[in-house]
Amino acid sequence: MNRRRIVQRVAIAIAGLALAPVFAAHPNSWYLRPQTAPAPADNAVTPARVTLGKALFFDPRLSGSDWISCASCHNPALGWSDGLAKATGDGMKTLGRATPTIVNAAFNPVQFWDGRKPTLEEQALGPLTAAAEMHGSIADMKRKLEAIAGYRQMFEAAYPGEPIDGKTIAKAIASFERTVLSTDSPFDRWMRGDQHAMSEAAKRGFEVFRGPGNCETCHSGFNFTDNGFHNIGLKDPDGHEDLGRYAQVKLAVLKGAFKTPTLRNVALTGPYMHNGCYKTLEEVVDHYARGGDVKDNLSPDMKPIHLSERQKADLVAFLESLTGSPTVTVPQLPQ
Amino acid sequence: MNRRRIVQRVAIAIAGLALAPVFAAHPNSWYLRPQTAPAPADNAVTPARVTLGKALFFDPRLSGSDWISCASCHNPALGWSDGLAKATGDGMKTLGRATPTIVNAAFNPVQFWDGRKPTLEEQALGPLTAAAEMHGSIADMKRKLEAIAGYRQMFEAAYPGEPIDGKTIAKAIASFERTVLSTDSPFDRWMRGDQHAMSEAAKRGFEVFRGPGNCETCHSGFNFTDNGFHNIGLKDPDGHEDLGRYAQVKLAVLKGAFKTPTLRNVALTGPYMHNGCYKTLEEVVDHYARGGDVKDNLSPDMKPIHLSERQKADLVAFLESLTGSPTVTVPQLPQ
Numbered sequence: 001m002n003r004r005r006i007v008q009r010v011a012i013a014i015a016g017l018a019l020a021p022v023f024a025a026h027p028n029s030w031y032l033r034p035q036t037a038p039a040p041a042d043n044a045v046t047p048a049r050v051t052l053g054k055a056l057f058f059d060p061r062l063s064g065s066d067w068i069s070c071a072s073c074h075n076p077a078l079g080w081s082d083g084l085a086k087a088t089g090d091g092m093k094t095l096g097r098a099t100p101t102i103v104n105a106a107f108n109p110v111q112f113w114d115g116r117k118p119t120l121e122e123q124a125l126g127p128l129t130a131a132a133e134m135h136g137s138i139a140d141m142k143r144k145l146e147a148i149a150g151y152r153q154m155f156e157a158a159y160p161g162e163p164i165d166g167k168t169i170a171k172a173i174a175s176f177e178r179t180v181l182s183t184d185s186p187f188d189r190w191m192r193g194d195q196h197a198m199s200e201a202a203k204r205g206f207e208v209f210r211g212p213g214n215c216e217t218c219h220s221g222f223n224f225t226d227n228g229f230h231n232i233g234l235k236d237p238d239g240h241e242d243l244g245r246y247a248q249v250k251l252a253v254l255k256g257a258f259k260t261p262t263l264r265n266v267a268l269t270g271p272y273m274h275n276g277c278y279k280t281l282e283e284v285v286d287h288y289a290r291g292g293d294v295k296d297n298l299s300p301d302m303k304p305i306h307l308s309e310r311q312k313a314d315l316v317a318f319l320e321s322l323t324g325s326p327t328v329t330v331p332q333l334p335q
Numbered sequence: 336m337n338r339r340r341i342v343q344r345v346a347i348a349i350a351g352l353a354l355a356p357v358f359a360a361h362p363n364s365w366y367l368r369p370q371t372a373p374a375p376a377d378n379a380v381t382p383a384r385v386t387l388g389k390a391l392f393f394d395p396r397l398s399g400s401d402w403i404s405c406a407s408c409h410n411p412a413l414g415w416s417d418g419l420a421k422a423t424g425d426g427m428k429t430l431g432r433a434t435p436t437i438v439n440a441a442f443n444p445v446q447f448w449d450g451r452k453p454t455l456e457e458q459a460l461g462p463l464t465a466a467a468e469m470h471g472s473i474a475d476m477k478r479k480l481e482a483i484a485g486y487r488q489m490f491e492a493a494y495p496g497e498p499i500d501g502k503t504i505a506k507a508i509a510s511f512e513r514t515v516l517s518t519d520s521p522f523d524r525w526m527r528g529d530q531h532a533m534s535e536a537a538k539r540g541f542e543v544f545r546g547p548g549n550c551e552t553c554h555s556g557f558n559f560t561d562n563g564f565h566n567i568g569l570k571d572p573d574g575h576e577d578l579g580r581y582a583q584v585k586l587a588v589l590k591g592a593f594k595t596p597t598l599r600n601v602a603l604t605g606p607y608m609h610n611g612c613y614k615t616l617e618e619v620v621d622h623y624a625r626g627g628d629v630k631d632n633l634s635p636d637m638k639p640i641h642l643s644e645r646q647k648a649d650l651v652a653f654l655e656s657l658t659g660s661p662t663v664t665v666p667q668l669p670q
Binding site for chain 2: 325329
């Protein structure tokens, strides 16, 4: 070994020692929660944009009825979802799928259960303008918002020189959503080395979770999702066939496949699955244990997982340790 | 004058001098906002009761649809009202009257536009169980709440030894409402001696407000209401005859009479009147200036008020100075 290589190795060793406390503190950096969410180049997150987006998110005047806001279904009191099996839309009609939480939606590379929109900006206008959901129109929103002095000022502060239109409305709501991130959970504290942050059951549950072919196969990384689409063999209690991702991408394996949701705050966001068919985490664990109910088009990852009753309970304890929900103060809307 | 009377007078003078700074700081104690609201002997406000009541207030699971909460219509984002001319109920059907704000409802000696319930406790169950409003039932609420461990604990902390039932649900919601009080407004700061807290227009508006036979005749005291019922000569745009207080008390003068609402935060709670017939404060001022539109059953106090355009604008400036709205953090509901 020549002198140059010895110097290199010593340097690497010193660097390694210097970094050791960091890795010791964070043995599983795979699970570390980022403190901010990525934003597109043309819509960097600014306080003015977040303030505006938060107001719009809570403002029922964006809907056709003047009564439904984004927060009506993405309700911060219920894990930023609605506690219903399937969402409620205009006229209080029941919609086809469950309301996904918007907590950590900012980390999703695609939005909606079927991933039909790539960005928060493009997602935001969907429910706002769908006749069955908020039943708004860009023209009406523009007219109403332009008539409110407080909003004119907020838009000018957030997007100087740009008009109030679908584009700036969507960008502002997306900016607010980029601040709706999961907060410190017992699991995060345990990851940082606090041995008392999680129960022993939850720690055992984490090991089950990580077992080969188990939950982590799809619910991977800090946000506990692979951001992929899987058919997990669900029956729809209403007998309604939902093609899921297949409606967007015509691959047989994507028939009945839906986006893997985050598990952060999963204890707050029941009922579960895209169709809300399970009320409790216990029912969800049982579903995976038996390898699903419908065997057509099953995702190749879907096989029964042998779990003892104790392992099932441990898994639920682990899932419950992922709760860290952002709190929010209701904004006072401009009149 | 004997020595005894001289001593008395000197004592009174000294006491007067000692109190002078208080009266100088509060020249109009008539308008001083209490910091707490009265509560009945059997339902003193405690932190546990407020916490429980706040959760119930925000919980859509109290409704028949699991989708409407008290906060859906008494929306903190919109002055704890809904911004609609007439309220929205179950199935998103339009109801008969406007949603009153619940800010300072705790100071009202009677509740509802027609005063049909004497207490917040008795009021709370009305909209919760009305089929046209939240469409809940006491039995369903009891069943749902008893099934949630977090609620069982919260009820036990708030009302130890008492069951979860209509009585404790109502008492808890009332306790929360007793904390939803208007906050420091420009008017309050001006009353305390800050000459810059209100515009000159608002100060002139206050003088118009207080003029003999003017607004203060009914909108009196710190909460700007006489807590009485008056027919103010309103047309209903839908041609719907609403008997108002007369349905409760059969006096001719109470036909079409409604409770005088608080003016605190009035700038946040349009549209105005029990039927939401006016969108702006300017329209409201015009209504009173012309002495109302329908002359039958008019309250004896309703006469035209001669106001110049400047006086009208000043009045609106004064009304806008009464804004001090309580903010609230959305509770995380037990699952």
